Amino acid sequence: MTLIKITLVQLDNYGPWTEELGEDREADIQVLQSELYADLQRMFSAKGGLLFFTRFDNMLAVSNGINLKEHEVILRSIARRYPVTVSMGVGLGETAYEAQRTATRVLQSKGSAQSSERRAVLAYSDNGAKEGYVQIAHIDVDDFTSNVTDREDAYKAMYIISNLSTLLMKLSMNKGALTFFNGGDNFISVCNGLTEYDFKEIIDRLETSVGLKLKAGVGFGRNANEAMSKANKALSKIRRGLVREPVLFLGGPHE
Secondary structure, eight states: OBBEEEEEEEETHHHHHHHHOOTOOOOHHHHHHHHHHHHHHHHTTTOEEEOOOTTEHHHEEOOOOOOHHHHHHHHHHHHHHSOOOOOOOOEESSSSSHHHHHHHHHHHTTTTTTEEEESSSSSOSSOOOOOOEEEEEEEEETTHHHITTTTOHHHHHHHHHHHHHHHHHHHHHHHOOOEEETTTTTTEEEEOOOOOOHHHHHHHHHHHHHHHOOEEEEEEESHHHHHHHHHHHHHHHHTTTSSOSEEESSOTOOO
């Protein structure tokens, strides 16, 4: 069995803390969230991981290859340099969705996200299972710039991509994958176990629903960095017309 590892990063007691900052706090909160995300992304990616901001007060990282001691180092670094702490839950699963559910549950067992007593906790499910490979897809919308960005106003373009993101997240989640908006017209899907047929089914359903065509490069690796690099390479081949199909898998879990 080859399992993917997901780490939930959750800010401790964040809501009550923000209430203490005064009514003119919003810009400072946005800066803190952005800097915290960037800092955590650097620390996870330096170990081969990849972090997604989700709701900013909650973030999800693909953390294959990052051991518990390295998680603890990240926790201590954040605690020393920020006015808030984060706690982490680490979970394994055959799919990314299953892994993040486990990560969520083990962290929830350590107390509420708004508990003043929970600070820099590292929670994990120690069932003796061993992590395996990571499968990641880089998904791109065909001609979004010419069809939407250069024709519609900026807010409507955001609405269109947000609507697409919601549908893509739902279809992916139903198959056990976690899909995240990655800026522009790009998405990243952590998709262990999904096949070419699964991706083609999702792409066909989205084209029928919203009238936009998508393409996906899928890569495999021992960690998120390796898998993402191969996914980018696969997508590049599609973009350059070297492959006629909208989905290209590069490598495999045993390579």
